[in-house]
Amino acid sequence: MTTFVLVHGGWHGAWCWQRVAQRLRADGHDVHTPDLAGHGDDHHRNAADVNLTTHIAGVVNLLRSHDLTDVVLAGHSYGGNVITGVADAEPGRVSRLVYLDGHVPADGQSCWDLAPEFRDFFVEGAAAGGGVWVPPIPAAMFNVNEADRKMVDDLCRPMPIAALLERIRLTGAGAGIPRTFVWTSGWAPNPFLQFRDANADDPLWTIVEAPTGHDVMLDDPDLTARLLAGTP
Secondary structure (H helix, E strand, C coil), X not given: CCEEEEECCCCCCHHHHHHHHHHHHHCCCEEECCCCCCCHHHCCCCXXXXXXXXXXXXXXXXXXXXCCCCEEEEEECCHHHHHHHHHHHCHHHEEEEEEECCCCCXXXXXXXXXXXXXXXXXXXXXXXXXXXEECCCCHHHHCCCHHHHHHHHHHCCCEEHHHHHCXXXXXXXXXXXXXXXXXXXXXXXXXXXXXXXXXXXXXXXXXXXXXXXXXXXXXXXXXXXXXXXXXX
16 A cells, blocks of 8 residues: 555645546555645635745645655645655655656745746736736646536636745755656646756656646546556
């Protein structure tokens, strides 16, 4: 049995992992899918109180409160920032990191720094959201499969702007944890390919392609479950 903690990306919630979690649990694994503050079931939370540190602390607290060890920690999209911070804070609890089209930040970098293609959207969205929230990006932009696009657009919630702007602070404690980067080839331009290319020659990294849109866990939950379990 493997313990998985699956961290959703921006605007999403734990709902996006439901199909993958069902498959992993059917194989006997222990699966946790937390809602980040301001998302999913916690979307009512005041955005002014939510930033990247809040999100990292929420997952760290999950690991500690459940005394989870030997964890495969996965992050989708913005969730890559979160799992990087969690692994830095609790490296002894994490056995592997999986980035699903996820940001791989270095110390001092923010989502704003890593996603220049979306800065105009962030600025315009924050203006429309009272300077606090950024409305969801339409599912079609990420080439989510057509059957799920309405569901994704209905369930996504505004993103706290502070979470996109805060720069991560890392000590390097989690630097030796093995990592997998799953890049999706079914949408373009894919700004996450920078992380695939930067780590392609690093023996610490395993690079895997998924022929899906950005929301790989919705487009192909079977493949996602296999990749998380390390059996592509």
